[in-house]
Amino acid sequence: MDVIQLLPDNIANQIAAGEVIQRPASALKELLENAVDAGATRIKVFITDAGKNTLQVIDNGKGMSETDARMAFERHATSKIRKIDDLFHVRTMGFRGEALASIAAVAQVEIKTKRAEDELGTFIEIENSVVKKQEPCVCENGTNICMKNLFFNVPARRNFLKSNASETKHIIEEFIRVAMAFPSIFFSLHNNGQEVFHLEAGTLKQRVVQILGNNVNQHLVNVKEETDYMNIYGFIGKPEASRKTRGEQYFFVNNRFIRSAYLNHAVSSAFAELLPKENFPLYTLFIELDPAQVDINVHPTKQEIKFEDEKIIYAFVQAAVKHALAQASIAPSIDFSL
Ligand code: ADP
Numbered sequence: 001m002d003v004i005q006l007l008p009d010n011i012a013n014q015i016a017a018g019e020v021i022q023r024p025a026s027a028l029k030e031l032l033e034n035a036v037d038a039g040a041t042r043i044k045v046f047i048t049d050a051g052k053n054t055l056q057v058i059d060n061g062k063g064m065s066e067t068d069a070r071m072a073f074e075r076h077a078t079s080k081i082r083k084i085d086d087l088f089h090v091r092t093m094g095f096r097g098e099a100l101a102s103i104a105a106v107a108q109v110e111i112k113t114k115r116a117e118d119e120l121g122t123f124i125e126i127e128n129s130v131v132k133k134q135e136p137c138v139c140e141n142g143t144n145i146c147m148k149n150l151f152f153n154v155p156a157r158r159n160f161l162k163s164n165a166s167e168t169k170h171i172i173e174e175f176i177r178v179a180m181a182f183p184s185i186f187f188s189l190h191n192n193g194q195e196v197f198h199l200e201a202g203t204l205k206q207r208v209v210q211i212l213g214n215n216v217n218q219h220l221v222n223v224k225e226e227t228d229y230m231n232i233y234g235f236i237g238k239p240e241a242s243r244k245t246r247g248e249q250y251f252f253v254n255n256r257f258i259r260s261a262y263l264n265h266a267v268s269s270a271f272a273e274l275l276p277k278e279n280f281p282l283y284t285l286f287i288e289l290d291p292a293q294v295d296i297n298v299h300p301t302k303q304e305i306k307f308e309d310e311k312i313i314y315a316f317v318q319a320a321v322k323h324a325l326a327q328a329s330i331a332p333s334i335d336f337s338l
């Protein structure tokens, strides 16, 4: 007897969702990135119960047509790439076409979306990958998406969620990472009706100070180097602003927050003995390079990436930080050549 069967779509989506959506914060990251990709200039987030109960993102981006609004929830449905080669040129945050399908497989979702050229928008209610309601609606230009009762249909995963305090911490972390990368966008975050972040659009330095606090302002040292291969810009904190924890270390590659112990080390090693023992430098650094030089598709959340030539990046980051420290007269002047 043959025993193999294809899984129904909603089960396949629930399984796939496990890779992308682990907690409310992962859904927030995906929804924020969609808003950024849609060209929004204002993005507002509302959460209740640490995002377990509701997590809503409202943007004033380009919105979707009625057909696209429905298509957006299909698995592998994306407007961002067309062929595999596009992966190595992609400038958008998303491209896998999995986020909305995953979220709709493990939560109840309501979306209102409208393009500027349309008179009416589209309202869709979807749950367990099944559309419950779809109708025209009156709404603002842009997209208003609300995720409710995450993992209501996967109790085992719902049980794995941590306390509200802990999940809220993750939410704020993801919120900050996206807000830091896009200082020209207004962001706000409301937690149980209370506004906890209100970040007016401005420069990167203003955004860093809005997020890390006024007291870091006096400790920020500008980093900026440009070569044909790559650019780096951003800020490092003077040694006295270093901390006992790694909390305030942000690396972005082409505006995408990444985790890299290797690049962390490049920065710390540039500080060398300037840094008190067991302290970590504060930094927000942006690397820009040809997307063909990085593979962002090695991990579903895209927080780990692969560089074509990791050693060059390491040397460049280290040299740029040393140079910045020297220019701020924090280290003895050094010969800066790559
Ligand atoms: P991806 O972002 O990888 O393309 P998603 O599942 O996150 O996949 O979204 C699917 C598609 O839905 C996107 O490619 C985009 O065309 C559309 N979309 C999603 N969110 C928004 C939004 N906030 N505004 C406009 N379009 C959106």
Ligand code: MG
Binding pocket: 030, 033, 034, 093, 094, 095, 097, 099, 100
């Ligand atoms: Mg997306």
